Amino acid sequence: MRIREHKKPFGFEKPSRPHGKIIIIDERCKGCGFCVEYCPQDVLELSERFNKKGYHPPEAVNDHACVNCGFCRMICPEFAIYTVEDEPVIG
Amino acid sequence: MSVTDELKAAVQAQTNKSGDAGHPMEDFLRMDRIPHIWCPTCGIGVVVNCFARALEKIGIPLDDVAVVSGIGCTGRVAGYVKIDSFHTTHGRAIPFATGLKLGNPKLKVVVISGDGDLVSIGGNHFVHAARRNVDITVICVNNFNYAMTGGQMAATSPTDSILTTSPYGNFETPFNLPFLAESVGATYVARWTALHIHRQTEAMIDALTKPGFTFVEILAPCPTIFERRNKFGDGLDRLNYYYEHSEIKHGEPTANVDVGLRTKIIVGKFVDKDRPTWLDSMNSHLKRKLGDRFTPYEG
Ligand SMILES: Cc1ncc(C[n+]2csc(CCOP(=O)(O)OP(=O)(O)O)c2C)c(N)n1
Ligand code: SF4
Ligand SMILES: [Mg+2]
Numbered sequence: 605m606r607i608r609e610h611k612k613p614f615g616f617e618k619p620s621r622p623h624g625k626i627i628i629i630d631e632r633c634k635g636c637g638f639c640v641e642y643c644p645q646d647v648l649e650l651s652e653r654f655n656k657k658g659y660h661p662p663e664a665v666n667d668h669a670c671v672n673c674g675f676c677r678m679i680c681p682e683f684a685i686y687t688v689e690d691e692p693v694i695g
Numbered sequence: 696m697s698v699t700d701e702l703k704a705a706v707q708a709q710t711n712k713s714g715d716a717g718h719p720m721e722d723f724l725r726m727d728r729i730p731h732i733w734c735p736t737c738g739i740g741v742v743v744n745c746f747a748r749a750l751e752k753i754g755i756p757l758d759d760v761a762v763v764s765g766i767g768c769t770g771r772v773a774g775y776v777k778i779d780s781f782h783t784t785h786g787r788a789i790p791f792a793t794g795l796k797l798g799n800p801k802l803k804v805v806v807i808s809g810d811g812d813l814v815s816i817g818g819n820h821f822v823h824a825a826r827r828n829v830d831i832t833v834i835c836v837n838n839f840n841y842a843m844t845g846g847q848m849a850a851t852s853p854t855d856s857i858l859t860t861s862p863y864g865n866f867e868t869p870f871n872l873p874f875l876a877e878s879v880g881a882t883y884v885a886r887w888t889a890l891h892i893h894r895q896t897e898a899m900i901d902a903l904t905k906p907g908f909t910f911v912e913i914l915a916p917c918p919t920i921f922e923r924r925n926k927f928g929d930g931l932d933r934l935n936y937y938y939e940h941s942e943i944k945h946g947e948p949t950a951n952v953d954v955g956l957r958t959k960i961i962v963g964k965f966v967d968k969d970r971p972t973w974l975d976s977m978n979s980h981l982k983r984k985l986g987d988r989f990t991p992y993e994g
Contacts, residue, residue: 629718634735637931642890656701659735678748678892681733681740681930683720 620694624672624687626664632684635659639676639685645669648676668693723747723757725777732771736930738889738915739769742836743776745892746807749899760803763792765812767843768917769836772807786817789824792831800974800994803903806833810851811841814870818850825879825908827973832902832909837872838917839954846920853956857924872912874949877966882907884949884966888937889915891962898964907972914960925956 626647633655640648640662647670651663662685664670670687677686724743733739750760757778764773766785773780783791788806796804806813813821813835824831840858841847848861851872855864876884883905885898895913902909914937916922916930927933937960944952945963952961971979978991 627718632730636736636929638736638741638934641931641934675892677719678744678896679741679890680744681737682731683718683724683729683740683744686718 618695620692622672623668623690623693624670624674625690626667626670626676626685626687628661628663629684630655630661631657632682633657633659633661634682634684635661636681637662638679638681642679643676644673645671720744720747723750723777724775728775731775733768734917734919736916736918736933737768738838738913738917738930738933739772739836741889741892742769742807742834742895742913742915743772745896746772746805746834746899747776748896749903752896752900753903755803755903759801760805761792761795763788763795763804763806763808765808765817767809767812767841768838769807769809770812770843786812786815786820788812789817789820789831789833793820793824793829796829796831797974798994800830800992804831805903806831808833808835809842810835810837810839810872811847811849814872814875815841815850821875822879825876825881825910828880828882828907828970828976830906830908830972830974832899832911834899834902834911834913835872836913836915838915838921839869840917840921842917842920846917846924853954855956856921858920859924869953871949871953873910873952873965876910876912877949880908880970881910881966882968882970883909883964884912885910885964886912886914886952886962888934888941888960888962889913890934890937891941894943894962901964901967905967906975907970914954914962 647666648662649665650660655661672687760778762773762780764770765788773782788808792804792806839852840849846859848858848865850870852865873884883902887895898911902911916933918930922933940959941962943963944961949965981989
């Protein structure tokens with residue numbers, strides 16, 4: 605077995621990183637795209653769907669990559685997206 | 696059911712489905728007034744997020760905070776926050792806040808208002824509150840125009856900007872707000888753009904925790920008027936513009952930080968100094984003059 609395949613190569617746990625669950629409140633969104641453009645992990649994309657107001661809300665296309673930094677929640681002028689801490693991603 | 700009620704029900708259903716406490720801003724906003732009136736890609740909502748985060752990080756009980764706004768799109772902030780707030784007449788947020796602070800010096804009094812409100816119609820109040828060093832924090836959302844009334848040219852509109860009342864471009868010289876604030880006596884002066892969420896939050900924390908007249912200017916997109924008329928695109932294009940053209944220069948002399956129409960934007964913390972507040976000056980002065988006949992005023 606190569607050293608990098610050992611669970612604890614040098615007696616350390618495998619590194620873990622934070623992970624966030626992304627919650628998008630579709631009906632509040634005005635489709636500005638701020639979160640899509642500025643998510644540092646490129647997790648979001650504007651969807652093809654329309655919400656009731658006729659805007660395209662974002663959707664998480666790569667939610668595994670979310671690190672729960674909360675940038676989307678802070679840059680969203682509509683209070684329509686946020687993240688909550690989820691189980692950390694190991695390895 | 697009205698359209699707004701229907702939207703609210705849909706939002707509620709989705710929040711319930713997610714099975715958690717809901718959006719963190721729901722504790723801070725009067726949710727019965729949301730969705731707000733701000734246009735898609737307007738920057739004011741971002742400033743509200745950062746203000747809420749700043750209060751949360753300071754850890755001050757919301758009952759000890761009061762928010763005062765004047766009139767304008769930014770002035771709406773006072774109506775949306777779920778803390779004691781007052782939506783004053785146009786330009787009069789600072790005198791109202793001054794009275795509030797002197798009536799109850801234990802309150803943390805914050806003025807959040809627009810550029811037109813604070814430094815055009817309310818310019819004299821701004822100048823004198825800073826001169827006296829009244830212990831309040833002023834957060835100015837600068838979108839370079841009188842947005843709510845349809846985009847008239849303001850005292851902050853950069854030279855050459857096209858607005859409703861300057862169809863051939865503005866030929867006046869605008870205020871450089873950090874320079875103005877410093878020259879009239881503000882103890883803390885910083886400028887960030889709506890894109891700088893962490894920096895503006897830190898600046899708000901600094902300003903809120905520092906005694907005296909503290910001033911934070913946030914440049915924010917107004918896609919409906921300023922960005923559209925001046926061909927900047929929408930608010931997202933304008934955030935990209937901030938991203939490409941902002942330069943952080945802490946401690947830069949404020950005389951150098953004018954904002955032109957298409958120039959680079961200097962942001963940072965420019966002033967952080969100590970001066971006795973108006974109330975401290977009054978108390979120490981009268982104590983010196985009157986001795987035991989004077990009881991210092993503490994509210
Ligand atoms: C005494 C008075 N004069 C004029 C007005 C009209 N008025 C309402 S909002 C506004 C401009 C606000 O501009 P600003 O403070 O920059 O806020 P913004 O809408 O740009 O956020 C004006 C002139 C008023 N309401 N009261
Ligand atoms: S008019 Fe401008 S400042 Fe007012 S809500 Fe719309 S984008 Fe924002
Ligand atoms: Mg304005």
